[in-house]
Amino acid sequence: MFFDLLPSLLTVLALVSVFLYLVPDETIILLLGSKSGAMGIAIAAMVGSIALIPAFIAFPIAKILMVKGVSYPVVAVFITTLIMVGVLTLPIEIKYFGKKAALMRNGLSFFGALIVGLLIGIFL
């Protein structure tokens, strides 16, 4: 089972490495820090869904965003889509769960993340 998974894992790791080089932390901060309101949420959701950033790098980025005054819902949507939605890791997910289930899980998680952001906005 491990050796079936290995090639796709190595491909994802290579993708993450290239992604982080092409889109450094500063770019993410610039993208998410410039807009607020609905536009900010939309950008955060898109960046979070596509970006491949490990949690131990994402939280420090989120902290910088908060310090810069980016609203809590935007940060929450970014973090939640980042950890729950994986557009670039879909090929691996489809291998395990099939196309329908993988697309459904990612789609539902995307909307779920927006709801989390909305609730954070109301309560924080």
Added chain:
Amino acid sequence: MIGKNHLKAYFWTILFAIFIIGSLALSFDPGLKIYANFSEFFLEMITFLPLMFLLVGLFDVWIPKEKIEKHIGHGSGIGGTLWVILLATLQAGPLYGAFPVAYILSQKGASVRNIFIYLGVFSAMKIPMLTFEIGFLGLKFSILRTLFSLPIFITIGFIMERYLDKDYKVTT
């Protein structure tokens, strides 16, 4: 033996390796930076992944199918959901590490709903990650984000169960 299928599966890895070797030889700066990123993630992967597969192996050998079916299978109710939440929060690592665990749980008879609740909780509510999040983003934000996420994962579990086939199984 290295067959044609292996070559196909490792196509991108081989291409990436050639790029890295070339970058090292020519001191191509972007390549060196990408290589530094890759080594870091590769180290992360080889430290947590064997543990995940050990867990999968132990599950496979030690926990009989009847137990899984009874506790987190079809008709296990709230108790089953609590079991998968407990299991998921105690783990660590990126989401793709949870796929093999989801596979073995599914093969042993866990319900569709509980499989997807497990994945959701694993992605967003792991305790090791939560402690890290609290350190950076504060207790209030982290706890609220977690509390709001949980009912969403449970809802997603119900929706997945409703729309996937009755005999749906995670495969490899």
